[in-house]
Amino acid sequence: MTILDRYILKRYLLTFIVMLVLFIPIGIMAHLAEQIGKIQDNEAPLNEVLAYLGHFSIYIGNFLFPIFLFLSVIFFTSKLASNTEIVAMLSSGISFNRFLRPYMIGASIIAVFMLLMGMFVVPTASAGFNEFKFKYLKKGKEEQKTTNIYNQLNETDFIYVSSFDPRRKVGSNFTFERFKEGNILDFKISAPSIRWIEKDSTYRLTSYRKRKVLGDTAIIETKRRLDTLFAFKIDDLTPVSYIAETKNLIELNEFIDDQRRKGASNINSYILVKYKRWALPISVFILTIIAVGVASIKRRGGMGLNLAFGIVVAFVFIFFDRIFSTLAEQAGLEPMTAVIVPNLFFGILAFYLLQKAKR
Incomplete structure (x- = not known):
């Protein structure tokens, strides 16, 4: 590694670290100022608040890492350009691609760091962040809305609930079906309401109805109320919306396979979380190239113009990411497509700006 590379x-790296040190505490203070009333009203213990702020720092920092990196590269590259250092470097005979090499080395270091963080550290922080949020900041509010839940428990058992309230642990229009060999219905249990009774670890069915099939006949059994057991947990039936964010790479793969086997209706949300963990480090290289292409040219507007452009690009990047994520989660768009398209668009922009900077 030459003096230029070092x-x-x-x-x-230093500018990126300084950017994190400066802005993450500001984000923490702004978030704390917004939520301090709820924290006091719900009497959250100090140790849990401090742990929550630590989890929040990692959670939000991981999400904004590429943006912080993008702005930091624009900042210090603009300073190099304004001091005519880039002109001196290129005038010494090195090519623009050679000038770009230390940027790619730095991007590789940050990308590996982000990948390891996203796979193994951020899931733990996400679990702590969300648990505190729903325990104190959204106390008494519904964690998620679930409708049309259909799960395959194993090769023979299937369950369906038209809607479910996770807070009250009550489901509507419950159906349990068991099939025999040859895909023949063995029996079917239905109830307008199913409730999880935690103290007894049982399920309570109201207006219980069981239809047992025996050849060409059927035996009907009904009860006004029935407390019974099933071979599934209530959390397995309706996992919280942020569950995929709290699992490391190995656990996430196993969870996705399990939910796919059960026929979970929101499987795209879980797959999207997995693909985003791989796509986020790739965005580091793309945003680095865009930042160099913009900031390496000395402009009359100076650093201010470059930073203004960088902020606009950062907002557009976040906008594209959220739009395609929503399409994947709610409109059935393939998660792989939702991850590739934003990076592909900004990759083309990076290539164009890089070629323009070379000229």
């Missing part, structure tokens, strides 16, 4: 790489 010089640029040092500026790359």
